Amino acid sequence: MLRAQGAAPVLRLPLPADAAPEAIAAAVRAWLQAEARRLFVLRLDHFAPRMGVRWTRLALTSARARWGSASSTGAIRLHWRLMHFRPEVVDYVVVHELAHLRHMDHSPRFWAVVASEVPDHVALRRELRTEGAPHS
Numbered sequence: 195m196l197r198a199q200g201a202a203p204v205l206r207l208p209l210p211a212d213a214a215p216e217a218i219a220a221a222v223r224a225w226l227q228a229e230a231r232r233l234f235v236l237r238l239d240h241f242a243p244r245m246g247v248r249w250t251r252l253a254l255t256s257a258r259a260r261w262g263s264a265s266s267t268g269a270i271r272l273h274w275r276l277m278h279f280r281p282e283v284v285d286y287v288v289v290h291e292l293a294h295l296r297h298m299d300h301s302p303r304f305w306a307v308v309a310s311e312v313p314d315h316v317a318l319r320r321e322l323r324t325e326g327a328p329h330s
């Protein structure tokens with residue numbers, strides 16, 4: 195649970211007070227991944243009907259070198275570390291993968307679909323790149 199307490203938000207996890215650092219890291223990662231799944235499903239469900247596509251499955255990945263992927267079956271894979279970015283960047287990646295359900299390439303037609311939902315996609319893509327490739 196994340197709640198504001200004074201200025202800084204506090205994450206409370208069900209761990210013993212003397213939990214090892216590895217146990218704390220694992221619990222934080224599990225919490226982040228659960229939050230990532232919740233957010234990604236919300237955004238996929240928001241954009242898919244607007245874009246006239248249907249996604250079927252969401253898998254969280256920690257693959258190196260890619261933030262997301264889509265298959266023609268409607269299965270979407272998104273990197274859970276996208277959670278560290280601004281919501282606008284997350285939306286760009288979600289829209290990018292959903293747009294692949296219309297066009298399985300990076301053609302001008304593909305980018306036109308992306309731009310219809312995320313007009314400033316060029317700047318957001320740059321932001322994603324300057325942060326570097328994802329790492330597990």
Ligand SMILES: [Zn+2]
Binds near residue numbers: 290294299300
């Ligand atoms: Zn792509």
